[in-house]
Amino acid sequence: MNIDSIQNGVVIDHITAGRGMTLYHMLGLDEIDCPVAIITNAGSKRMGKKDIIKVDADIDINVDVVGYVDPGATVNIIKNSLLIEKFNPALPSILTNVLKCKNPRCVTAVEQEINHIFKLTDKDNRVYRCLYCETKH
Amino acid sequence: MKSLISILDLSVEEIEQLIATADDIIDNPDKYCEKCKRKKLATLFFEPSTRTRLSFEAAMLELGGSVIGFSEANASSAAKGESVADTAKTVSCYADIIAMRHPKEGAPLVASINACVPVINAGDGGHNHPTQTLADLLTIHREKGGLSGLTIGVCGDLKFGRTVHSLIQAMSRYSGNSFVLISPEELKLPSYVKKEVLRKNGIPYTQTTDLEQVMPKLDILYMTRVQRERFFNEEDYLRLKDSYILTPSKLKNAKESLSIMHPLPRVNEISVLIDDDPRACYFKQVLNGKYMRMALILKLLEESEG
Numbered sequence: 252m253n254i255d256s257i258q259n260g261v262v263i264d265h266i267t268a269g270r271g272m273t274l275y276h277m278l279g280l281d282e283i284d285c286p287v288a289i290i291t292n293a294g295s296k297r298m299g300k301k302d303i304i305k306v307d308a309d310i311d312i313n314v315d316v317v318g319y320v321d322p323g324a325t326v327n328i329i330k331n332s333l334l335i336e337k338f339n340p341a342l343p344s345i346l347t348n349v350l351k352c353k354n355p356r357c358v359t360a361v362e363q364e365i366n367h368i369f370k371l372t373d374k375d376n377r378v379y380r381c382l383y384c385e386t387k388h
Numbered sequence: 389m390k391s392l393i394s395i396l397d398l399s400v401e402e403i404e405q406l407i408a409t410a411d412d413i414i415d416n417p418d419k420y421c422e423k424c425k426r427k428k429l430a431t432l433f434f435e436p437s438t439r440t441r442l443s444f445e446a447a448m449l450e451l452g453g454s455v456i457g458f459s460e461a462n463a464s465s466a467a468k469g470e471s472v473a474d475t476a477k478t479v480s481c482y483a484d485i486i487a488m489r490h491p492k493e494g495a496p497l498v499a500s501i502n503a504c505v506p507v508i509n510a511g512d513g514g515h516n517h518p519t520q521t522l523a524d525l526l527t528i529h530r531e532k533g534g535l536s537g538l539t540i541g542v543c544g545d546l547k548f549g550r551t552v553h554s555l556i557q558a559m560s561r562y563s564g565n566s567f568v569l570i571s572p573e574e575l576k577l578p579s580y581v582k583k584e585v586l587r588k589n590g591i592p593y594t595q596t597t598d599l600e601q602v603m604p605k606l607d608i609l610y611m612t613r614v615q616r617e618r619f620f621n622e623e624d625y626l627r628l629k630d631s632y633i634l635t636p637s638k639l640k641n642a643k644e645s646l647s648i649m650h651p652l653p654r655v656n657e658i659s660v661l662i663d664d665d666p667r668a669c670y671f672k673q674v675l676n677g678k679y680m681r682m683a684l685i686l687k688l689l690e691e692s693e694g
Contacts, residue, residue, distance in 0.1 A: 354493065356491075356492060356513050356515075357492065357493050357494055358472065358490070358492040358495040358497075358498050358512075361492055362472055362473065362495075362498060363471050365473070365498065372584070381494070382497070383493060383494020383495075383497050383498065384493035384494045384513075385515070386493075387580065
């Protein structure tokens, strides 16, 4: 299967197979007006299977979201058909407006326009807790 | 500018300083009677409270300051839909320090982020109540001569009881303490507190449903109320509310040196017959709470001016 290479944009590679669609939605790529290709279950020598997302537009993506969904993914920035930057986003220590607190007793349930902030409290088990009520996500 | 939202905002050294200040206030009240002259405390109580609000107000008055505020959400602009953030910004223009109680967890943190004066969390739902913990720590310190090497029984609602969670967090920072967790199955201490506080700090603990069996081991018995307002389901509340009632007969195997504590208000979980027992400390806790709030107000005001 061939997907054209992009001239200016972002390629998120080495996504654990099955997490591509989650990443697509959490990055809000379903809401932007430009070509986006999602490749699922692509062959990979290292991973066996992987997902890939290609965004054919010069946009800023929230790398914290990539780090949260799949810290093993790589983000490649393409300019004029050249790879100008490549990096692995780490598991972020703070997530702002990525997750929503589900605790009905939390102040975020009633306070208007408040940032939903989660802190990484247990790196080994990837546990995030709401900054305000400390509820685990 | 520092606020107090969680007991863990204070280092062990800062707690020691607060206890030393509170002890000095108890011994030399006249020395402190004008320390907060021309300063105003705003008590923003979005949820009913007798003890905590009056304790804050008494604390500020005894420091020579004055108090403004409200005691229920209906008496504030919250009834008109004002956000906590806007309330905090507004009240910062009138007061030098804020004490806030709010039914929503994290509301005082939102206030502290938006206020330009120190904010003290006076209870946010079932989450944190750090000044109650300060009152508990001063009481333990004065009754036991220190905060280390104690076997602490916590009894009742360990699931929703915010005072218990804060006390466990605070006492886990001192060496040689161990906990006995006494509750019905449905109100056991949440596993994350056991994992992230007790096990993480290597604090020994046991869990039981039998209060009398563990009574002889205890240096401190911290009783709690099963709180109606923490239950979504009235049936569950009615089923569990009378799980543990402390009576004189249950104390027959207790140590002579036991200290019986309770954050109050009690409903029926400690018989009034125990009030005259020299081991009962719960009304001393109330008084100690005022002294610790005085020490805290002084500290935060000094820091905000410094």
